Amino acid sequence: MSYAIxxxxxxxxxxxxxxxxxxxxxxxxxxxxxxxxxxxxCGVCGWVCPASAVLDGAGRATTYVPRHRRPxxxxxxxxxxxxxxxxxxxxxxxxxxxxxxxxxxxxxxxPDACVxxxxxxxxxxxxxxxxxxxxxxxxxxxxxxxxxEGSAASSAAPGDS
Numbered sequence: 001m002s003y004a005i006x007x008x009x010x011x012x013x014x015x016x017x018x019x020x021x022x023x024x025x026x027x028x029x030x031x032x033x034x035x036x037x038x039x040x041x042c043g044v045c046g047w048v049c050p051a052s053a054v055l056d057g058a059g060r061a062t063t064y065v066p067r068h069r070r071p072x073x074x075x076x077x078x079x080x081x082x083x084x085x086x087x088x089x090x091x092x093x094x095x096x097x098x099x100x101x102x103x104x105x106x107x108x109x110x111p112d113a114c115v116x117x118x119x120x121x122x123x124x125x126x127x128x129x130x131x132x133x134x135x136x137x138x139x140x141x142x143x144x145x146x147x148x149e150g151s152a153a154s155s156a157a158p159g160d161s
Contacts, residue, residue: 042118084101
């Protein structure tokens with residue numbers, strides 16, 4: 001179910017700039033809207049909203065989540081085959097394959113650009129080769145529609161978290 005933006009929206013555009021599918025639109029200082037046909041219910045718009053003006057798919061108000069508390073993809077070196085599907089689908093181009101394709105390992109190349117949308121998890125044909133984690137803990141599905149719980153060992157390289 002699609003997320004929605006309430007009248008509490010201050011028109012700061014943060015949600016529109018962070019949305020991985022460009023589902024959020026609106027002008028500066030005006031209430032923004034979400035195109036339900038493009039929304040993947042990842043929750044990013046709610047995490048970045050300073051006005052708590054976003055409702056999740058169940059109609060619950062979301063709250064701002066600092067970047068360091070958002071789930072990040074973690075790649076299991078024993079399960080990842082380096083196919084690159086996660087790299088191809090990443091809307092912000094933050095993932096890379098280290099090593100040759102189909103023999104390398106996916107990694108976050110630019111951690112600060114990752115919006116934690118979970119598209120990489122959805123694209124992975126070898127789940128749980130990639131899972132969303134906050135620190136050492138699996139991210140709960142309630143944080144965003146496409147996030148998955150998992151048990152892959154943390155394999156983030158220095159600077160990947």
